[in-house]
Amino acid sequence: MALSEAPLKDAALMAIDEINQAGGVFGKPIAPIVVDGASTPSIFAQKATDLITQDHVAALFGCWTSASRKAVLPIVEAHNNLLWYPLQYEGLEQSPNIFYTGSCLNQQVEPAVSWLLQHQGQRLYLLGSDYSFPRTANQLIRAQLSLSGGTVVGEAYVSMEAENFGAIIDQIQAVQPDTVFSTLNGSSNLHFYRQYQAAGLTPEQIPIMAVSVAEGEVQRIGSAATGHYASWSYFQSLDLPVNHRFVQDFQARYGTDRVTSDPIEAAYFQVYLWKQAVEAAGSFECDRVRQSAYGQTFGAPGGSITVNPNHHVAKRCRIGKILPSGQFDIVFDTRTPLAPLPWLGVETASFANAPVVVQLMSEVSQWIQKAQDLEITLQQLQQETIERQRTEAALKERDAQLARSQAEMDLTRRLQTLLLPKDDELRQMAGLDIDGLMTPADRVGGDYYDVLRYGDLIYIGIGDVTGHSLESGMIMLMVQTAVRTLVARGETDVVTLLKVINQTIYANVRRMDSHHNMTLVLLTYSRRHLG
Numbered sequence: 089m090a091l092s093e094a095p096l097k098d099a100a101l102m103a104i105d106e107i108n109q110a111g112g113v114f115g116k117p118i119a120p121i122v123v124d125g126a127s128t129p130s131i132f133a134q135k136a137t138d139l140i141t142q143d144h145v146a147a148l149f150g151c152w153t154s155a156s157r158k159a160v161l162p163i164v165e166a167h168n169n170l171l172w173y174p175l176q177y178e179g180l181e182q183s184p185n186i187f188y189t190g191s192c193l194n195q196q197v198e199p200a201v202s203w204l205l206q207h208q209g210q211r212l213y214l215l216g217s218d219y220s221f222p223r224t225a226n227q228l229i230r231a232q233l234s235l236s237g238g239t240v241v242g243e244a245y246v247s248m249e250a251e252n253f254g255a256i257i258d259q260i261q262a263v264q265p266d267t268v269f270s271t272l273n274g275s276s277n278l279h280f281y282r283q284y285q286a287a288g289l290t291p292e293q294i295p296i297m298a299v300s301v302a303e304g305e306v307q308r309i310g311s312a313a314t315g316h317y318a319s320w321s322y323f324q325s326l327d328l329p330v331n332h333r334f335v336q337d338f339q340a341r342y343g344t345d346r347v348t349s350d351p352i353e354a355a356y357f358q359v360y361l362w363k364q365a366v367e368a369a370g371s372f373e374c375d376r377v378r379q380s381a382y383g384q385t386f387g388a389p390g391g392s393i394t395v396n397p398n399h400h401v402a403k404r405c406r407i408g409k410i411l412p413s414g415q416f417d418i419v420f421d422t423r424t425p426l427a428p429l430p431w432l433g434v435e436t437a438s439f440a441n442a443p444v445v446v447q448l449m450s451e452v453s454q455w456i457q458k459a460q461d462l463e464i465t466l467q468q469l470q471q472e473t474i475e476r477q478r479t480e481a482a483l484k485e486r487d488a489q490l491a492r493s494q495a496e497m498d499l500t501r502r503l504q505t506l507l508l509p510k511d512d513e514l515r516q517m518a519g520l521d522i523d524g525l526m527t528p529a530d531r532v533g534g535d536y537y538d539v540l541r542y543g544d545l546i547y548i549g550i551g552d553v554t555g556h557s558l559e560s561g562m563i564m565l566m567v568q569t570a571v572r573t574l575v576a577r578g579e580t581d582v583v584t585l586l587k588v589i590n591q592t593i594y595a596n597v598r599r600m601d602s603h604h605n606m607t608l609v610l611l612t613y614s615r616r617h618l619g
Contacts, residue, residue: 089152089153089274091278092274092300092327093349095346096355098338102338103359107360113363123138125156125270126247127153127156129158132160133159140188141167147172148164149174150172151173151175153248154220156217161183161186164431166491169374170185171186173188173189174189174195174354174355176191176350177190178220179192179431180224183399187362188400188401189393191320192226192400194426195428195433196319196430197228198232198329199405199407199422199426200269200297200319201229201236202232202236204297205238208297209266210233211266212239212241213259214229215246215268215270215272218247219273219546225299226240238473241263250280253280257284257287260289270297270300273300277298277300277301277305281313291313292315297316297318297407298316298317299318301313301317303349303414313414318407319405319407320406320407320408321403322349322350322353322388322390323415324347324415325417328391330387330389331476334348334356335389341511347415347502351391351542353390356568361381361386362381365378365380368380381449383397391404392425396427400428402426402427403419404422404425405423407419427483429515509538509540535564536550536551540572542576549567549571549611551567551608553604554604554606555605559600560604563593563604564606566593566596571589582610583610
């Protein structure tokens, strides 16, 4: 998630720096402490605990995925601290210790689906990262389509680290939806858009509507994003004086190549909302800041923002079409802020059982998270089973190889035992003293030793074949046979004898496709010189 999260840190630090330059809070500068959640919910939870218990922070600003927010939620509730969360999310949650400054589903997803049904068509393919926000959002989309006559023609979820979208793109090409509605998050967007373009799919043919792809992601994706759409409350291209100053200040601080986005804007203005709430409360104490936050208004780059008592903010919805420049051409604007409805409007209903329905709805995202955790556990168990089966197969293969190697060694040792000179042969070598001779070793290879007589000559052969294997033994056997055959035919010239042996054995070794070789010494003694 670094692709998306790192710029939010920059925006928060910029707001802190501006506040400090203006005198800080109660005349004291804000001291930011930055920690890295490493895109892992458990690490987010641990870092939040450390910030509160060890660093004694006044408030937390951060998280992107709902999984990371849900990991921090029980921490801030247990320690009665505040988390300011700048992302659009699935709703169905309202913690007294979290302020949600991004959009709810009714402020981002619902308007985007309505616009698609009116301008693109009725058939949608849903693609998302595998966690609570995409799954909950897609449940809402299904319900909205069923009321509007639309259809979901396909649905797929991938891990946050997904890089290969070939099978999903094949499915999209097969069902030919009017639009792909994407709730992919993080770096997987980079791979999806580029592979989508490489497959020949164009925004004119099947456009993508994204709710987690903003200017920063578009900048990294490049031309593959051009012509597709995104739904947000804020775009950098907004023609507002306050936004022009915001963009100029951000680029002056971080570089002219940097871009702003909806999450960046929220990460920026929520620091100011916290400052105003602290000053209105006259205290950093959590309960007092919470109460003072309700009704706080700030002139954000995208327009005026007001904190509602339900811990959310009213926001406009805008839809932008991605230009070749990487910026968005705004093609739709609600013009007025939409009230945040994290419970999909049930909280505004007047029927007696509304609180019960809200309570049941609050458990939906928990059920989704538990189902996802169970699925991940099952996948891990399946992977562990596969790895264990691979290990067992490898061990069986190793045992089989050892057995084959031992059988080869036993055979080679047997061959060598059969072919070594016998004691009675050596006793016939009158006048020749045997100082030492070779016997088969435990790890026998192709070592060659022989003593034979022809007429007045005694031939002593000593050879060393590389390696310890059946191949080595075969080479030893071929050499022994060739030497004895040539001697039996009366070949007495050692140079000629060695040439013939070398040519014969070399040809056979090449035929065997073997890498072994032999060093061979032949000694000849004349019997008439032995006395």
